[in-house]
Structures are given as C-alpha cells and as structure tokens.
Amino acid sequence: MDLKNSTILITGGTSGIGLELVRQLTRQGSTIIVTGRKQEALNDTKRRFPKIRVFQSDVSDPLDIERLYEEVTQQYPDLNIIINNAGEMRLLDVQDAGKDLENVTREIDINLTGPIRMVHQFLPHLIKKPAVAIVNVSSAIAFMPYSTAPVYSASKAGIHAYTQALRLQLNKTSVKVFELVPPGVNTNLQHDWVLPPNPSQMMDVDKLVSVAIKGLLNDTPEIKPFLVNVIKFLSRLVPNQLMQLGHREFKKFKKLNNQQ
Numbered sequence: 001m002d003l004k005n006s007t008i009l010i011t012g013g014t015s016g017i018g019l020e021l022v023r024q025l026t027r028q029g030s031t032i033i034v035t036g037r038k039q040e041a042l043n044d045t046k047r048r049f050p051k052i053r054v055f056q057s058d059v060s061d062p063l064d065i066e067r068l069y070e071e072v073t074q075q076y077p078d079l080n081i082i083i084n085n086a087g088e089m090r091l092l093d094v095q096d097a098g099k100d101l102e103n104v105t106r107e108i109d110i111n112l113t114g115p116i117r118m119v120h121q122f123l124p125h126l127i128k129k130p131a132v133a134i135v136n137v138s139s140a141i142a143f144m145p146y147s148t149a150p151v152y153s154a155s156k157a158g159i160h161a162y163t164q165a166l167r168l169q170l171n172k173t174s175v176k177v178f179e180l181v182p183p184g185v186n187t188n189l190q191h192d193w194v195l196p197p198n199p200s201q202m203m204d205v206d207k208l209v210s211v212a213i214k215g216l217l218n219d220t221p222e223i224k225p226f227l228v229n230v231i232k233f234l235s236r237l238v239p240n241q242l243m244q245l246g247h248r249e250f251k252k253f254k255k256l257n258n259q260q
Contacts, residue, residue, distance in 0.1 A: 001133050001176065001216045004029040007078045011059050011118065012086030014041035017137065017185060020209040021083060022049055028213065033072060033079070035059075035086070059086045059114030060106070069121045082122055083135040084115035084159075089152040104151065111155035116162060127173055133216070135178040136163045140228045142181065143235040144242050148250040167221060180212050181224045183231065203227065 008025055012018040013034035022032055026049055035057040036042050042054040053076070057068040072079060088110045092099070115136050126132045142160035145153040160179065167177035184202040203225060215223030224232070234242050 001081070001219060002131060003213070003216060006081050006131075006133075007031040007033070007076050008081040008083060009033040009035065009072060009079060009122075010083045010085055011035045011057075011114070014038065014045045017182065017205055017209065018083075018085040019045065020205045021085065021212070022052060024206075024209050024213050026051065031076070031078070033076060035068060059084075059118060060109035062117055065114075065117050065121050069125070073125050079122075080126065080129045080131060081133040081135065082118060082126070083137070084118055085135075085137045086114060087111045087137065089149055091148050092150060094150060107151045107155045108158075111152065112158040112162070115159055119166065123175070127175055130174055132175045133178060134166070134175060135180060135216070136166075137180045137182065138163065140181060140183045140231045143228075143232045144239075144246060146249075147243070147247045176219060177221065178216060179222050180215070181222060181228050182208050183225060183227045
C-alpha cells in the first residue's frame with residue numbers, strides 16, 4: 001500500500017495501538033482521521049498531532065457509524081483506508097452475576113459488531129477507489145482462547161474469521177484486506193484490571209506498530225509479530241496444553257476478584 005498518498009480513518013485512535021498508529025502513519029505522510037468516544041481524548045490527540053482530523057464516534061452505535069460515514073466521505077472524498085482498531089478487553093468470571101445482559105456483550109459490540117458495521121457502511125465508498133485497504137485488528141487470542149477474558153476471546157476469534165471471509169469475497173476487487181494480529185501489548189487496555197499482566201511478557205506498542213507499517217507497505221495480508229507466529233503454531237500442535245497454560249491466570253483472577 002502507498003501510505004504516503006492515502007487518507008486513513010483509524011477508530012479508537014486516541015490511545016494504545018491506535019494512538020501509535022496515528023504517530024507512525026503521520027510520519028509516513030498519510031492524511032489521518034481519528035475517531036473515539038471521548039471528546040476530551042480526541043482534543044488531546046489533536047493537540048499532539050495538529051494535522052489530523054478528529055470525529056467523536058462510538059463504533060458500538062450504528063447511528064454514530066452512519067453519521068460518521070456522511071461527514072467523513074463528504075469532507076474527505078479521497079478516503080481509501082479504514083483501520084478498525086477500537087477495542088475493549090475485560091477479565092470476566094462467567095459465574096459473576098453482577099453483569100447485566102446488555103453489558104456482558106460489550107466487547108462483541110465494540111470488537112466484532114463495530115468493525116462489521118464499519119465495513120458494511122464504508123465499503124460502497126471504498127470499492128470505487130483504485131487503491132483501497134481495510135485493516136482489522138484482531139489478537140493472538142483468536143488462535144488461543146483465553147479463559148480469563150472469554151467474551152474478548154470470542155470477539156477476536158470472530159473478527160479473525162470475518163476478516164478471512166471478507167478477503168475471499170473481495171479478492172476480485174481493488175480492496176486489500178489486512179489483519180493485524182497483536183500479541184499482548186503494553187497499553188492502557190489493561191489499566192483497570194484486578195490482575196495486571198506481566199510487562200515482561202508484553203510487546204511494546206511502538207514495535208508492534210512498526211511491524212504493522214512494514215506489513216501494510218509490503219501488502220502482507222496477515223500481519224503478525226514473531227511471537228504470534230509461535231502462538232499460532234503451538235495452537236495447532238498442542239492446543240489443549242496452551243489453553244491450560246493460559247487458564248492458570250484465571251485461577252489467580254478469580255481469587256483476586258472474590259476479594260474485592
């Protein structure tokens with residue numbers, strides 16, 4: 001992909017992977033459009049990167065997506081790349097009755113339904129362009145269900161499958177479909193967890209996004225750091241052992257959660 005001459009919309013671009021994408025894509029010379037739920041965070045991102053354009057929008061709200069589409073395509077008709085990055089990850093005990101029926105599916109609404117709706121809304125505009133990309137951010141957990149985050153695991157397995165199907169359906173069009181598959185990454189995604197991850201086992205966000213930029217420039221459909229390749233291989237070789245290894249964290253989480 002020619003990133004320098006591209007107009008790129010990044011959902012969830014005010015923190016974590018999204019914010020680092022803004023930083024590194026700005027260096028590439030791209031025109032950047034950032035969305036997020038919190039206006040204050042959007043304003044702060046705009047102050048840091050004055051050339052970007054920001055729009056308040058919640059990917060879990062279909063009306064917000066419709067409004068975003070109308071505003072962005074009118075103001076930026078050259079839009080040719082969308083990066084579905086907005087995401088949420090929660091540690092959940094399925095026996096915890098404290099979550100209501102609407103709240104318990106929040107990660108599905110943000111991580112899976114949101115990108116599907118974004119693609120459905122923006123595809124008619126994108127497909128008319130000669131050079132187009134859709135980038136969906138999944139997770140290594142798509143290959144290795146993580147029992148401590150069951151709904152997140154389901155959402156990322158779903159976006160992985162959806163991205164593969166989308167790529168097949170669009171393979172005769174101008175649209176390139178990419179999947180960015182991060183391992184654990186040091187971001188604010190984990191800031192309110194009762195069981196914080198081990199930082200030594202997490203990838204720095206700038207290194208992940210450097211891998212992502214290289215993958216986009218080289219038209220690599222499934223962009224994975226080395227650690228994710230290892231996890232994907234082991235998920236085929238010893239899937240049960242890998243899941244049980246991750247499940248050790250749930251036992252620690254359940255104990256801490258019950259103490260709150």
